[in-house]
Amino acid sequence: MFSRSLLKFCVKPWNLVKFSRNMSESLFTQSLNPITGKNEWVAQVDDYDYHQEVARAAFADMLHDSERNQKYYAALKKEIAKLHADGKEAHVLDIGTGTGILSMMAVKSGADSVTACEAFMPMAICAEKIMKENKMWDKIKLIKKRSTDIILGEDMDKKANVLVTEVFDTELIGEGAIGIFNHAHKHLLTDDCVVIPSLSRVYAQVAETPQTASWDKPKMFASLDGDVLLQTPKEILECKGEAGVHDIQLSQLNTGQCNFISEPIQIFEFDFMSKTPILENRTNIAKFQAKTHGTPFSIFFWWDLNMDVEGEIVLSCAPYWAHPDFPELSKLASKDKPVQNVIPWRDHWMQAIYYIPKPQMVNPGDELVLTSNHDEYSFWFDVGKTELSENIKRYTCNCSFHIANCRSRIGQLNQSLRNKKYLRIFEEEITKSSVVLSLSDGSLLGLSTAKMAKEVICLEAHRFSRECLESYVKSNKLENVKIIKSLDEVENFEKITHVVAEPYFTTSIVPWDSFYFGTLLNQIKGKLNEKVTILPKTARLFAVPVEFLDLHKIRTPLGICEGFDLRIFDKFIDTASELADQVVEAQPLWEYPCKALGEVVEVLQVNFDEFEGILERSGVVDIQYSAKCNGIAVWADFDLDGTNKPKSTVSTGPTEPVVVGSFINWDVNVRQGVHIIPNPVTVTKGCSSMAWKVTFKPLQGDIKFSFKVQ
Structure with missing residues (x-):
């Protein structure tokens, strides 16, 4: 019932570890600030815990699912009427x-x-x-x-x-x-x-897609000339990975790149009416013929519900190409663009992806076996040419890589264009006499400079990321690499010629949390050689007013829902969110289509080697497209050499130029920031505008946004 987006990404970014105590009727929470890297005591209202729990609950998203509401209502009316018709009372x-x-x-x-x-x-x-x-x-x-x-x-x-x-x-x-x-x-x-x-039926579809494959295991790192910089360690390649669910809006995948190895297959049925207890552990063996040539990396997963006893009222969570209520949409499955706003949207019940432990190449007509398993709380799968009975037990990562890196981070590590931008700068700047200090978590890019430099020092404070880098060092026989847990372990800062970062840190939730790079630089600024090269040099924040097709529903008031007055709930959530939520929260915007209503505006620029003082900017951007403005999207660009040119700029935002009135194409491997406007504002081209203000205090790790659409 809970929304993945809210539970995973709306949590106050630095409220990771929490303790409380009463002092003069106030409550203090100890929080990790991702920009400063420090635990801080923050004063909150005395019922902060209560409001935070309420804000996290995400019931509104579920209640905006009108199909769900209406089918529950229809089933209740039908079944209660049947009981009464049979002369029975209905006790619910x-x-x-x-x-x-x-x-x-x-x-x-x-x-x-x-x-x-x-x-x-x-x-x-x-x-x-x-x-x-x-x-x-x-x-x-x-x-x-x-x-x-x-x-x-x-x-x-x-x-x-x-x-x-x-x-x-x-x-x-x-x-x-x-x-x-x-x-x-x-x-x-x-x-x-x-x-x-x-009753519920659970479905799986075996598929191969470049995108989902990139979320599973790291690829080889090569130079711009094609020379191998880093081979993937054998233990990572042979690791079965993590069996955990990757919940996702499957309908937003580029199905033009999807190779469906099978049709949707019903793998389990859960009879909620049965007097026999539902088994907590089951395995299902489904045999099928491969439809096409390919390597089945992924299992696409969803389920449906029979709302009534006869199964006349069905609610399906299928993606658009398999949705039973819209069979004509299956013809669009070969299109390059996702289907927008057609099937019922819901964020509390999405679809999911599971990854095959050891995918094998298959040919059309091959006899394959899909092995599906579940315990009391979760599912896991395998696909092969024989029955895979050994996979009845849930598999887990034994190489540390999948523990250290979430799916989107693995995809980011595999982004060829992004990597080439870094490598181009590295190859221009780093020589065989260079000493490189890498300040990122689990950075294969930083490690890749080992083939270019005299010496590389990688700061890696986190155990699993450190184990990953150590396996790369050993596997690639990188004798000029030293991995350290703390900057205190650096023996001579004067010899360092280059400080590099992606930047990426495991504590980052929104893109600007990676400004922690500036904090680390401040810690060693007085110790570095004056001629040291810093990469990236600067970062810029951008914003654009948008109209979301659906995402705004997680914040939009319900008012009257199916004839019931839920305005008390709206006020309840608004009060809690105001006290516990950030103005800008993190969301993977590629899953939530939105149109640009105005030009992109730069709202902040940060220089990493001058990471101090107070930065404050404000302005107004005109609305150039008439619509309902229900959000502001925010992201960061990192300028590797300070020139702000596309060839040396790594963005966490759009992957193509933003066109007013058109849908924005977002980077699928990062979460952007979004300010959701609970009560959408009707805007008119040439008459409306968005006023904005951003204040950033680097030393305090404090960044504040203010947006007003009128």
Whole structure:
């Protein structure tokens, strides 16, 4: 039920480790500031923890899914009416009620009694207020605890004969759905109960795409002339990787580059109506013939729900090319551009990718086996030409590389154009007499200078990244490389001729968090030779007003939803977000189509070897396209040699020039920043504008944004 985007990327970027104490009725949180690299005590309102929990919950995204709402409502009406037609009463149990909307739907559908439970206390309190506002408090019994903690005869008078629940995530079972359903059937439901939804089918499709392949393992590093700079260590190439889910908006992939080795295959069925407990561990063997020639790197994954008992009301989470409600869209699967705004959009239930441990080349007609496994909370897969029974156990990374690097970072390491920009500058600047200090986390680019320089020193404070670099050093026999945990280990700063960075750091969430490079330079500034070369030299922040097709829904007020007044919830979330969220949050914008409404504007420039003082800029950019402005996109460009020329600029933003009125093509391997406008502003070409202001205090690691569209 929770949104990947909110849970993963909306968290206050530097609130990673948190402690609290009461001092004069205030609350302090200890936080890691990614720009300074320091833990800091930050004063918060005394109920900050409460507001942060609420802001993280992401119920609004789910409730903006009108298809979900309407099909739950239709199934409740149908099943309750059937019970009444058979002369039976309908006693409904709503597990994980959230705002209480499903319970209120049950009341409106004629349920004889409704019991709701919600363990997330801030949400339970909100649900109580919403039920009272909608004059249903006397019709719904709210239990503020987990369903698995409910005691029959104490919390509930009798068993329910209708269960309605939404305890699903992108993996379907990741929130513990198996245990919840099994417990409910055993302790809380009658033998003849109706369950909404009644059944789920899980699908997998074997595919090969350049993009997903680049998210799995690192490629060889070569010079501009094609000479090998770094070979990938054998232990990384042979590692099975991580079996964990990579949740993603599959419909936004460039399907023109997708090679579908199989059709969608149903791999599991979960019968939520069954009186027999759902098994927590299963393996499914599916045999199929390869459709095309290729190497199956990936498994595309999604599921659907039968909302009613007969399966007449179906909700599908399929990508557009496999969506049963829009069969004509499958013809577009060969197009180069993703399908925009056609199938129902949802961010709480996306699709997913899983990676094949050891992909093998296949030919059309080859007999293949898809082995699918699940435990109580997750799935994992393999594909081969024989049955792969040994993969019943979940596999994990044994090379450190997949632990140290998230999927998008692996893709970034494999970006050929990006790497060539760095290598071109390195080859121009670094000679056989150079001593290089690399200040990035897990930087293969920094390590690649070993073939160009006399000596390379790599700062690597993080254990798994350090283990990765050490394996590269050993495998490539790089005798001129020294890996250090701290800058204190540098014996002679005077001999360093070049300080290089991508920059990339594991603590970075938004692009400008990598300004930590400037902080590290400040720490050694007085120790370096005056003639030292710094790469990159500068960074610039850019912003553009946009109209998102869907992303703004994670912040847009609900108001009246399916006839129920949820404005209390809107206020509840707004208050929490205002206190706990940043003005600009991180999002992978390539997954969320948006149109540019004005020209791109540079809002800040940072010089890394002058990383001090206060930088403040402001301005106004005209709106040049009439639409609804619901967001501002923000990103960083890093200028390697300070010339600001495209050939030496590495961007975390658009991959092509931004055209006003057109969709923006974003870098798929980084998260950009976005300021979402909860109440979209209708803007008119030539009459509207976006005012902006940015203040940056480098020594404090404090950057503040202000945007106003009018």
